[in-house]
Amino acid sequence: MSGVEHQPGDPYWFDGVAQFLGTAYLRNAFTKGTEQEVDFLLGALALEPPARVLDVGCGPGRHALALARRGFDVVGVDHSPEFIRLAREAAGREGLAVELEELDVRELDHTGEFDAAVCLCQGGFGLLGGRDEDEVFGRIAATLRRGGRLALSAFSAAFALRHLEATEEYDPATGVLHERATVRDPHGVEAAFDLWTTCFTVRELELLAAMAGLTVDAVHGVTPGAYRAQPPTLDHHELLLLAHRP
């Protein structure tokens, strides 16, 4: 194993990627299905405005802003200063009253305030490098009032292994998928970054939910922009956990 890195050295490794990407993040194909994802989630979580919703790892705010446009009372948190700046700028342009906070999910302490929490596309849970996920999951669960609902998507370990590419390495000890990827900034300038995505099984998500005192309603197999109520297969990129606080 010498010379092979299996975990990021820096717990905030994604901040550098976000700083470089800036608005180019929203050019990624996986960000194009926001409205479909929100439509599905509102039905699955039985949410109606003006419910109070927390978006954990909100990035530049695509779900947070979409929810605010529909009349929800939204708080978005993210560690990346650049993504929070972009989210605030977009909210300001549209006159949306979204609360956007620069915060490490490891320090989340909004206890019992929310009707729902969403944590999507790894947002603040799947980029922790194979450390602290149980504690962070507990903190996210604790933000919910009794009866409050959670939707959390996580990269599927089954998909990662079945579709492992030559440029990727999967560490079975931590469940972290490591990839050296070339990304483009808003001007098309390219740079290579290490990406570390923690992968999960259905069972792990169910156990994390149970440990955090949540009742699991479903774990669906989904692909960004194509959220549906369907059992996970080996070809679904992500697992979508739906749970509630009893």
Ligand SMILES: C[S@@+](CC[C@H](N)C(=O)[O-])C[C@H]1O[C@@H](n2cnc3c(N)ncnc32)[C@H](O)[C@@H]1O
């Ligand atoms: C792939 S992006 C997803 C963003 C957004 N949820 C979406 O669907 O577009 C993952 C986000 O998690 C954030 N993140 C990573 N580690 C975090 C941490 N420790 N605390 C808070 N946010 C974190 C990143 O800054 C990034 O915005």
